[in-house]
Amino acid sequence: MDYLVNVAIVISIQAIAACGLNVIVGYAGQISLGHAAFFGIGAYASAMLTTKAGLTFWGALPLVLLIAAILGFLLGLPSLRVKEDFLAITTIGINFIVEAVFLYTPFFGKALGIGGIPRIYVFGQRLNNQMLLGLCLFFLALTLLICWRFTRTWAGLSCFAVRENETAASSMGISPVRAKLSAFVIGTVFAGLAGALYAHYVRFISAGDFGFPVSISMMSMVVLGGMGTLWGPLLGAVILGILPEVFRPLIDYRMFLYSLLLLLMIRFQPGGLLGEHSFVRTAFRGLTGKEKGGVAGV
């Protein structure tokens, strides 16, 4: 039972981060292969604020989100000036730099990482794992709600327009830079939130937890579930979270399997499992006879 709870906590935390990545990659169409950097920034920020500054999780959380937003903005600003493959490389670079900062500066505990991160309290009650799972699910629901709302705002629509055709969008009064940056900042804030939850769940973090492979696995979740769909990242996180548990003996081949899955998806179902023309959605349509269209219809 406790084992299942632990798996579920990890899945819901990763789903929050994946939802954030989906805003950047799926909604605004900007590839990011450095999402784990912002996951790490959230985790380290919360860890430092609670262990060194003596704040509680809740006292630190607004600051953590603010730090994630500011760093997302500052790192997004130069990155989003480049496109596609260059953007991919730039974001990979950001991931390695952030990881290196955590690994080599004494302030962040170098290779020893940060331990003794306190548990989360709610109304004076120390959360056990079941309760922590409840809290993670609460934040996951909140994340999904915000993502859904975002698709119905002008900012959200302008992101979709930029994803489809940046040039045409600009001729409609949409600032491509602003649309991309807003998506980037929203995405990094969710990564920061996920990072904070992660830090207080494992209670010991080190730079290796936020390396490039983590970014890849987040990207795999988004691609597998369906870029630009609301539920896709969650589905991807659930599948990729359960698979390694089921196939424990194959744990050493995890990255290989992720990459293989990523390639197969891009080749045969680029829209993901919940994408527009996916077999899942087609089957679902056949069952319900319902036809939905448009970006806000996902």
Added chain:
Amino acid sequence: MLLDVSDLSVAYKGVSALHSVSLQVQEGELVSVIGANGAGKTTLLKAIVGWEPAASGAISFAGDEVTRMRTHLRARRGIRIVPERARVFTHMTVYENLMMGVYGLQNEVQVGERLDRLYDLFPILKERGSQLASTLSGGEQQQLSIARACISKPKLLLVDEVSMGLMPRLVDQVFELLQTLNREEGLTILLVEQNALASLKISHRAYVLETGDIVLDGDAKELLADPRVREAYLGV
């Protein structure tokens, strides 16, 4: 003077595409620029809209210089374009496409009223409102692109090769629509076309562009009768 382009030059990687082009459009006019493929017509519109930087010269719009202004800010001031091949947002519904046309102006534009007006002109867009734009035919996408550009009541509408890839019957229809928008709504239009005959017929004035230079300009009717134009562009 609504649009004043003076001595505008544009170059792609050092290769000059427009040389010192000057052109004016008055409020309420329908002006066309005709010329062969590669004459620089699209480049001219790209520079006016801000997609291509000007190498030299100046563009002023409604009295303000906009030469170095970014595209979305020019759009906010009322310059809208119907780009080549429509460029609708294919993964968005027809209605969502139209709504993108009033982005940032939703409080200034009477959206409901404008939609009614445009649905009168383009009934197909109302019918297909909830369909993805990718399901529209080429002609319908062109109509959507025009409607999307017009919904904000722009001061100046730029139209790039609207006849390209359309069946002849549709070409007439689209040109008729542009004429209606100009005569009835008072929309100022700058039209760039390879189809010289159709565009000259509905225009007040016209410019002839040849490999980056304006070689001729004047009243559209006079140009229709001009032997040089007749020979080179009307095929008579």
